[in-house]
Each structure stands twice: as structure tokens, then as C-alpha cells.
Amino acid sequence: MAETGGYHVVLGATGGAGCALVAELARQGRRVRAVGRRATDPWPKGVEAVTADILRADEVRKTCRDAAVVYHAANVPYAQWPQVLPAMTESVIAAASAADAVLVVVDNLYMYGPSSGPMTEDSPRRASGPKGQLRARLEETLLAAHTRGRVGVAIGRGSDFYGLHANSAATMLVIEPALRGKTASWLGSLDAPHTLTYLPDFARGLVTLGTNARAWGEVWHIPSGPPVTGRTFIAEVFGALGQPPRMRRLGRGMMTLAGLFNRQIREAREVLYQFERPFVMDTSKFERTFGGAVTPLREGVRQTIAALQSTQ
Template identity: 25%
Template sequence: MATGNMRFLVLGGTGSIGYAFAQELLRHQERVTLLVRNRQKAQKLFGPCPTLQLVEGDAQNRDLLKKLGADATHIFHGINYPYEKWQGNMERVTQNVLEAAAINKATIFFPGNIYNFGLIPVITETTPQAPTTKKGAIRVKLEQMLRQATDRGECRIINLRMPDFWGPNVMNEGIAPVFRGALAGKPMPWLYRNDIPHQLVYTPDAAKVFYKLAKQPQLPAYVEYNYAGEVVPSIKKWQAQIAEIAGTKPQHKLYPGWLFKLMGLFSAGMREISEMGYLWQHTILLNDEKLHQVLPGLQRTSMQQAIAETLQWHRESLEFGI
């Protein structure tokens, strides 16, 4: 059931983690406003729901965001851009979110990632941030903006740091082709290395964590937690499990690092992926002991069930043209 007078504004709700969080809120009958650039796409994704309001627009529209923020107690900052468009866009949209949150001193949910740290084998909440890439530096700047806003008493922040996302409606080029390849009996691609342990988080599980943290009493104005998800022994073994559940024979396809360097000569997007290559060449792990102290009963969806749910979502999305 809905929790009191909480009113949620979700930005990026047709994307990966934003979609999962919006679905979690709607399951609890919370009042949710979704700011979307494509209303028709959102209607296909969510269907009719009595507690959901769709507003068409862009989070770069500062006045619109402040208007929506005036009625929100919680704002989910799930806005993302292609790598090559991060510079400038991410800072501007985050400033807009902060100004919208300041109206009601709302709580901002921020999905953090591991780019802030460079190549560090294990990351805790006290690990010094030392980015080695342009996008890592941008992430550090965004989190500094969030922390400074709480220092000024303008809002509250829940920063949940996570590894790679996967799950229903995770449509990025690293994840969606794995599941669609498995369904079609075609090669399942990956980057750099598929033979080392890799940490992944199932988006519906992350959404549950965000919602549980929203209901926690007396959290500090700025809180940061790692959510580790699950470590698979290798992407190759994980893909084989996906294919088995899909009822097909696993086929693997590995894109080598030199290919991105070569393509980066002609494509800004490929240059950005090449810069982040260390993420796929090494095992980097988040430690989430701090989160489990706050949420001691936290459970993950079993890998078998999570894969089955994601495959079913892709079957249906292909059928309905999502």
C-alpha cells in the first residue's frame, strides 16, 4: 500500500533503472509522475495505472521540472545520455533536478556507479574517489553537486552505487543483445573479456532497495550505499545459463579492445567506450556490508528467476514492438 503523503517524480522512467523503480512504486500504489520525452513509448511500457501520471517533456526544461518538483516529495534522477553527450548535459540536468528538489526540500534518489574510482579491485563507501576517465570525472562532479546541495539544506540525497544493470527494459547495447541473442539462438556479444568474474545488479532488486531506503526513518541528509548485486563466475557461464533457460544453444561473441580503438578513430561513441575498457578487462567489486546493516533482511531474486523474467520481458517487447 502507498506510504502516507509521498509523491514521486521519476525522471528517466522509460530507461533501465528508472523503469524498474517506477514499477516498484506502482506495485505499492504510490503516486507517480513520469516525465517522458515519448508518451506513446511510456504508455506501451506501463499500460494503464490509476496512480501514474505521464507528462511529456524534457528534463533540460528547467521551468517544467520546477513546476513538477513543486508537487514532489521524492525525485528519482534516472536521466542518462549516450557517453559522447555526457559533458554539459549531465551537469545541466542535475542542476535542474536540484532546483526542483529545493522547492519542497525533496529527497533525490541517485543511481551511482563505479566510474568515480578508476581501477580499484574492491570499492567501499569510504574508498577515495580517483577517476581515470572523463566520464569518471563527470560522475565525481555530479556527486559533489548533490552533496553541496544537502550541505546548504536544500534537499536530501540517497546515492545508491551499483555495478552493471540488467533486467527488463535494460536496452543498452551491452545487455539487450545478450538476451535477444539467446532467444534467437544467435551469438551473445560481450566486450574485451568474458572469462573473468563480473558483478551485475538485477534492476528490480535495485528498485526494491531504493524503495526500502525511502521508507527508512532518520537517515542523514546525504547517504551513500553500495549495492553489490551478484557476482557471476564469468560472463561466458552467465550467458550459457541464459541460453539454457531460453531453450537455445549458447553462442558467444567477443569484441576485442583493439576494435574500439580502431572504430574510435571515426566515432566519438566508440572512443568513449574504449576509454572505459578497464571495466570489462578487470573484475571490480562493490562491497555492500553497510547497506545490509541498514536493511538486514535484504533478499535478491534468484538468478534463475531473474533470467526467466528478463527473457519473458524481451519476448513480449519484441511481440508488441517496444
């Protein structure tokens, strides 16, 4: 279907990508319905807030009524992925289909596995671990739903996020410690180039996918800034705070030890390769089709720091 005057429904609106989506949609003057499992801070004026359990198919279907575009930004902790994500994906497909809405899916880069060069949308799916293999199967499910005419689907992928509400290594290991006056940490190598995606840029790209029929039925890498090293990112964060950088590297040994006491860290070891060697996302397909302006790293970091400080 072509976009009409229906709602832009954001599932998982209280997460990092979801919050950024709601803010961007409101900024563009769209009719927005923000759906989450819990109450949150006041949304922008005019946003309809709905509390619902995204794990319940009947509640998802109800929240997607009158939708023009459904943005699937909901997620669960790593340990729940195998049991929860396949069923969640099926219920979101069914809900968007019932509403005759376009489905835009927030995705990551896990399905590619270790790569010897920049990753494109056509890169082989070579994930060796269960998380990456699951993401590849979900991609197949979503694109099959599009091919069969159940629902129009566009998949938008980003790399590690930073920005307000980002639940990421960049936030937990760098920005939050820096704000507390502590030493920042970086996984793997401090000097391997790594693509970071600023959440407001990501949200803007997702809205482009939902409102352009040329995007439907395909996977898209959302424009992000040039890859940077952990060392550079940490320096920018401390620079925004007017402090000299303090940093350390977390290797496999330390991750293994920490994983004995923290299941989320233990689960994250599967994707540690992303930080041990260059991890670069090619976004030229999106840029050729829709353009690709992004927020410079220094400005994105400044905005993130300012937003976090305003909430303290």
C-alpha cells in the same frame, strides 16, 4: 524532511532504471508521477504520466510539485555528458528543494576508476578518464547540496544492469543477440568476475533510500547478485532459451575498430577496464542497514527473457 503522502516523482521514467522504479513504486501502492520526454507503453494503474523535457529547468520544477521523493533517473548519451549532466543536476536539485522533497539519485561506479579489490562507498575516487571524473564532480555537487541544507540527498549506485528496458552491455551484447539466435559477445575477459545489477532489485533499493531518513546524505551500493563471469552470464541466458551457448570476446582492438564507425562504442572504451579484470561492488553497507535480498541470477535472467519475449 520525512516522507509524507506526496508524490514519488520519477525523472527519466522511460529509461531502464526509471521504468523499474515506476513499477516498484506502483507495486508498493505509492503515489507515482512518471516523467519522460516521450510517450511510452501504458503505465501501471494509478500512475500519473507527465511528458516533459528534463533538460528544461522550468519543466523539471513544475513536474516536481507536491513531491515527497524525487528519483533522478534521467540520462543522456555519453557524448552529451559534459555539456548536459552538470546543468541537469543543478536543475533537479533546485526542483527537489523547491518541493521540499528528498532527492534519490541513480548513479554508477565510474568515479572509482580501476580497482584492485571490491569497491565500497569509501573507495578512493581514482577515475582517470573524463566520464569517471565527471561522475565524481557530480557526487560532490549533490552531497554539498545536502550538507548545505538545500535538499536531502541519497545516491544509489549499481553496476551493469540487466532486466527489461536495460540499456547495457548485458542487454545489447548478450540478451538481444541470443533472442535473435545470434552469437553473444562480451567485453574484455570472459572469465573476470563482474557484478551485474538486476533492475527490479535496484529499484527496490532506491525506494528504500527515498523512504528512510537513515539513508540521506550518503552514498549507497544497492544489493546485487554475487559477481559472475561473462561466460556464466551468457550460459544462463542461452540456458533460459533452451539453446547451447554461443559466445565470443571483444577486446580493445575490436573496440577500437568499431569505434571508428560508432561514437557510442568509441566513448565506451574509457570503461573497458571494468571488463578486463575483476569488477566487484561491495554492498555490505546497505545490507547491514536495510537488509539485502536479491533475485538469483537464473531467476532474473528467466524473468528478463520472458518480459522481452512478451513485447516482441
